Amino acid sequence: MFTISIYRPYLSFPYAQVEDLGPEVAVKEIAVNSRIIKKVYFGDDSGLLKLCFKNGKERVFSNVPKRDIDALIKSNSPGKYYIDFIRPRFERVGA
Template structure:
C-alpha cells in the first residue's frame, strides 16, 4: 500500500493499494474508512482535486464498497 499525498481540510492521509484497489482514508477527526474495488484513477482524482474532501463525498463514498 502506498501513501498518496493529500492537502485537505478534513482528510489527514490516504493510502492506496493498486493491486486490489483498496483505498484507506484517515480523517482529521480520527475516523478511518477502507474501500475496495477503487481504480487507481479514482484514487488519484480524489487527492488531486481542489477539494479532496468534497470529491470523496461526491465520488468515492457512495460509489465504492466500504469494508471498514
C-alpha cells in the same frame, strides 16, 4: 509501503476486515492536501483505499480504480470529491 493484513474482527490500521482480498494487501501512503482528510493509503494491485480523517475516523473501501485516486488527490477539494464520488460508489469494507 504498508500492508493491510486481513483479520476478523477488524482492528485499527494496519488491519482491516476484508475477506476476499487474500492474507495481505500492500498499500502505499499518498500525500493529500485536504481540510478533512489526514492520510490516504492505496493499493495499486488490490484497489483497496484507506482514508484517515483529521477527526480520527477511518474508512476502508474496496475495488477503487487508480483513476479515482488520481482525481481525489488532484481535486481542489479532496474532501468533497470523497463525499461526492468515493463514498457513494464504492463498498466500504472496514472502519
